[in-house]
Amino acid sequence: MNPAATPLRLSTAQTDFEARFAARLHWSSETDHAIEQRVADILADVQRRGDAAVLEYTARFDGLQAASVAELELTQADFKAAFDALPAAQREALQAAAARVRRYHEAQKKANGEGWSYRDEDGTLLGQKVTPLDRVGIYVPGGKAAYPSSLIMNAVPAHVAGVPEIVMVVPTPVRGSVATGGSGAATAARGERNELVLAAAHVAGVTRAFTIGGAQAVAALAYGTATVPKVDKITGPGNAYVASAKKRVFGTVGIDMIAGPSEILVLADGSTPAEWVAMDLFSQAEHDELAQSILLCPDAAYIAAVQAAIDRLLPTMPRAAIIAKSLNDRGALIHTRSMEEACAISNRIAPEHLEVSSAEPHRWEPLLRHAGAIFLGAYTSESLGDYCAGPNHVLPTSGTARFSSPLGVYDFQKRSSLIEVSAAGAQSLGTVAAELAYGEGLQAHARAAELRLNDVPPMRGAR
Amino acid sequence: MNPAATPLRLSTAQTDFEARFAARLHWSSETDHAIEQRVADILADVQRRGDAAVLEYTARFDGLQAASVAELELTQADFKAAFDALPAAQREALQAAAARVRRYHEAQKKANGEGWSYRDEDGTLLGQKVTPLDRVGIYVPGGKAAYPSSLIMNAVPAHVAGVPEIVMVVPTPVRGSVATGGSGAATAARGERNELVLAAAHVAGVTRAFTIGGAQAVAALAYGTATVPKVDKITGPGNAYVASAKKRVFGTVGIDMIAGPSEILVLADGSTPAEWVAMDLFSQAEHDELAQSILLCPDAAYIAAVQAAIDRLLPTMPRAAIIAKSLNDRGALIHTRSMEEACAISNRIAPEHLEVSSAEPHRWEPLLRHAGAIFLGAYTSESLGDYCAGPNHVLPTSGTARFSSPLGVYDFQKRSSLIEVSAAGAQSLGTVAAELAYGEGLQAHARAAELRLNDVPPMRGAR
Known part of the structure; x- marks a missing residue:
């Protein structure tokens, strides 16, 4: 029926x-307390034991056995082989999509993602400089929600921002193994790879990739291990374990929104x-x-x-x-x-x-x-x-568009304020700063401003 | 000595x-597990019981008794009275600081915070629109770290962004009461207000304010109560309880960085x-x-x-x-x-x-x-x-400048992608989208694109 x-x-x-x-x-959106606790344990374990813990969890949850995390690394040759093996129509569609997404994000960077400054009448310079992140991690789900388009949407804006290193993690569970425990008989079995995802990694320009997933992959990216490099930010969708792990490492690294x-x-x-x-x-x-x-x-x-x-x-x-x-x-x-x-x-x-x-x-x-x-x-x-x-398909869900934005070039950049106070500027600003700093009881702040005045006044409240 | x-x-x-x-x-930066658990309990309680829970925690932690949360609301008249009572030098310093901070953030908005769009050759429109948040909450610590400058740095960029409603929370603990338990004898005592903070609220243009603090204030802002309006984002510094609460409500509302x-x-x-x-x-x-x-x-x-x-x-x-x-x-x-x-x-x-x-x-x-x-x-x-x-003094700490930015106008805005595909554009884009969607096994996605083609092809894999 x-x-x-x-x-x-x-x-x-x-x-x-x-x-x-x-x-x-x-x-x-309540997270299950049991999941939270398991994730906290996994994060702490990977932080403490690094590669060894990543290997154990990958064997247990994905049924994928390896002697070292290095064995779980994919190469540029893997990406290229996957791309070359695709039918021409799929290859062209991937490239056309990536090109349009790139063009849109280049326009975005030009419109909103560049530095600026101005000078006051007294010569004081004020502005912001914009720099790309050094290294980002992209989580790509395995299994039924393995979307090559999602990889393009995460990696291209990072590239356009100028991020030099993009590290992908994607679980490749051994068929038949389930997330609640791997099969001991799976030794030497190769995990199930999504060839379209690997081809997209070729098109989108992923730097390195590991076939790991779950909270252990998030932990490896957030803390770094001997093999997996520590990143500055982790983006990309995942299941409840991944979401909980991302939320928990927020602050150690940046994360995108939890979808x-x-x-x-x-x-x-x-x-x-x-x-x-x-x-x-x-x-x-x-x-x-x-x-x-x-x-x-x-x-x-x-x-x-x-x-x-x-x-x-x-x-x-x-x-x-x-x-x-x-x-x-x-x-x-x-x-x-x-x-x-x-x-x-x-x-x-x-x-x-x-x-x-x-x-x-x-x-x-x-x-x-x-x-x-x-x-x-x-x-x-x-x-x-x-x-x-062209626009990004990673978008704020569940009403979070009230306060957050599509993934964009700006998520892979950060800003630093620039301030250069002239000798003349220090005279006018110093008086204001000192007045407020004394008001807040922060005398060293006040004094640092006053020492730059041409006529240094006596310190208020000196001992 | x-x-x-x-x-x-x-x-x-x-x-x-x-x-x-x-x-x-x-x-x-590890959060104490006991604090995390207490905060989780307070958040759940305020979410469930609203004003009644806020009143109880305010009495318990700040020693401040009130019959209703409405009694804990400050008015514009309170702000103005505090401002008028200040020595002229402090009034002028506050105004001078706010004016310079406003000028800088206006330049920031102009440089990086406005919408943009372009059209493809085939008439397809792509871009982003930028809109302010509807309502934000600013946490202002009480006690030794009560800084009026911090309020200016949080409220002014929100104003410049165009946020119509800025709700401040600031605890005013009764002297002698401590965070681990209020004094039962404090009934009807007035909490200790920081007049400079109230004056800064006048200068910075705070819309509403409540003398509540801690995790209960964060909860009230994040979930809303009968009296405290639900906000879209919470910014501002606080102690370990406040930081833990902000981290926990992240996703329900936006938050700034945990400092x-x-x-x-x-x-x-x-x-x-x-x-x-x-x-x-x-x-x-x-x-x-x-x-x-x-x-x-x-x-x-x-x-x-x-x-x-x-x-x-x-x-x-x-x-x-x-x-x-x-x-x-x-x-x-x-x-x-x-x-x-x-x-x-x-x-x-x-x-x-x-x-x-x-x-x-x-x-x-x-x-x-x-x-x-x-x-x-x-x-x-x-x-x-x-x-x-002029630049913001709310800045990323503890190495988080690797991936995050000073508080700015952009923190009080969000972006929405704009896409208007022309009939001609739908022909070229539809073929690419359908190819990739079929590749991902999402046939309805493919079909939604194909139905817009002038020559609708047969559906692949139809049942």
């Missing part, structure tokens, strides 16, 4: 709309073919059962047309079961009073992906304050952005 | 230099008066006993002159005991082979504050890759930057 997908139907005119909508949106389930919100005015919108909702739902697809539309007939398209198209989809579960459990088709109201609701959700499927997208865009990425117009399917339009 | 301050003397020519220097730099002890590194070529450099080292050391002051210099005679200046000046300092303890335990005067070597060592440390106390600072600046703020030339004392030069 084919599964059916019937997303929750709501209308903002319903008196219980708020409560029902809130219930549908609810998702808890929740993926979401799409479609604002539709009814002008886009209903099948296109239905397929856009599917494209989010097919990720996993927790993914969330929501349609907001002021046209009830159009909502019915989208539901009909869902019914028609779902049976053709290879991932129909996942799509149906996601749409049934977390999806919603919401009838709004107006497009303006739809925009206001969207701002409350702060969706990861926001499609403005409208004949006049630029009318609504200025009303949209919080979103990871905004897809304007009927032709802009989210999937074009996921792979090759 | 006056305390003596004798920072560790090292030379890079010593065979055991690396080990001795590493030992001096060592500082553990470690403050540090200064001075690269000196011997051309700056030795007393100026000695006082700059003091200005860091006076913060607290864990603060770190390090001098790197290729001129042994100059190092001796700085030590002599330390000996001469220390007895005059009101905070001599803290300065001496900090310099003795954590300070270092290091003789290097050259200024180039000093720059290389500085890059390894990635100091929060880096003074290039040299007659030719622009010769060395290009060699310096990692630092929170770089102070160029003899007149640029760190303290001028701390208060009023």
Whole structure:
């Protein structure tokens, strides 16, 4: 029997709309306490025992035995061989996607990622310099969520930023082994590699790579081992163990945002073919059962047309079961009073992906304050952005677009303030600084400013 | 007896230099497990019980009793009264500092904080829009580390970014009560307010403020209560409880970096008066006993002159005991082979504050890759930057300048990608996206792209 997908139907005119909508949106990001504790133990162990601990956990969790971590390193030749073995169409698609992503991030760097300075009238120089990170680590999940596009989206901005060393970790579990314990019989078995990921590493310019994963890989990157170099920042998606490990090493290294389930919100005015919108909702739902697809539309007939398209198209989809579960459990088709109201609701959700499927997208865009990425117009399917339009597909999820941004060149750069106070500037600034420093009871701060004055006053409160 | 301050003397020519220097730099950021657990409990309790929990913890930890959280709210009139009551010199200094900090951050916003876009040949639009956060929370410590300058440095960039609502929390413990338990006899007592902080709130434009602190204040801001509004991001320094709470709510809200002890590194070529450099080292050391002051210099005679200046000046300092303890335990005067070597060592440390106390600072600046703020030339004392030069004094500590940046306008903004694919663009992009999506086994992604093609191909792998 084919599964059916019937997303929750709501209308903002319903008196219980708020409560029902809130219930549908609810998702808890609480980390399991047991996972937290295991991750803390793994991190501490890798920090203490380095390579030996990494090898043990890789054998236990991935069923992958090796005599040394060096044996788990992939080479540039591995990347190139994987790339060369691909069908021409895939090779060209990978290169085309990487080129467009590179161009977009180069424009981003030029617009927002360069240093600046100005001089005061008295010659004092103020500004910021921008420098790339020295070395970054990219986590690439193994198994069902192994996405070469994700590697491109992480590695290319790092490259554009000027990061000289990009270290990838990607688990290659031995088939049949599971995360709760490796098979002792797996000795010398080769882990399962994703050739598209290796090919993407060739295209995206990964410097080094290790076939390790989980909290142990995060620990190796954060603390460094004899074999795995310590990085300055770790980006990339992963399971609950990886997310917990990244959160825990935050501060020792930088991390990107911790991602929740993926979401799409479609604002539709009814002008886009209903099948296109239905397929856009599917494209989010097919990720996993927790993914969330929501349609907001002021046209009830159009909502019915989208539901009909869902019914028609779902049976053709290879991932129909996942799509149906996601749409049934977390999806919603919401009838709004107006497009303006739809925009206001969207701002409350702060969706990861926001499609403005409208004949006049630029009318609504200025009303949209919080979103990871905004897809304007009927032709802009989210999937074009996921792979090759140019912008990054690593986006803030679960409402975190209220305070965070797409992954970008800026995530692989950092800034240093530049200050050069002239002799003249030190006279005016010194008086202000000293006044405030004495007020805070920090006399050495005050005195350091006063010593630079042409007429050094007596120290206040000297012993 | 006056305390003596004798920072560790090292030379890079010593065979055991690396080990001795590493030992001096060592500082553990490990959070105490007991603190972590208490903080987790407080956060969960405030999330569950809201205002009632905030009131209980405020009574218990700050000795401050109130019938409602509303009673703990400060008003704009409180800020203005505090400002008006200050001596004119302090009022003017606060205003001058805020004006300079505002000017710098306006330049920063103009240089790096605005949106951009471009169009492909086929009319496809790509870019980013930049929007301010809706509401931010600023934590201001009470007690000995209550710094009005810190409030200015947090609130002004938020203002410049365009954040409409800035909520301050500042504990006002009742004198005699301590963090491990409030005094039951303190009922109706008024907590100890820092009038300079309230005056700074007036100057910096704080929207609302509550006299609460600790993990309970962080929880109130992160989750919201009936009285305290939920914010999108929390910035500002605090003690171990506050730091642990911020780290734990990261993801629910944004946070700034978790700060470690403050540090200064001075690269000196011997051309700056030795007393100026000695006082700059003091200005860091006076913060607290864990603060770190390090001098790197290729001129042994100059190092001796700085030590002599330390000996001469220390007895005059009101905070001599803290300065001496900090310099003795954590300070270092290091003789290097050259200024180039000093720059290389500085890059390894990635100091929060880096003074290039040299007659030719622009010769060395290009060699310096990692630092929170770089102070160029003899007149640029760190303290001028701390208060009023313009750049932010909230800077990455403990080597985190390797991957993070000074607090800035960008911390109070977020970006949304903009994508508008033209009908023509959908043809070329759709083919690439579909190829990669099929490769990843995400057929709905592929199909969403293919449906936009003028000639829709048959679906691969349809059921």
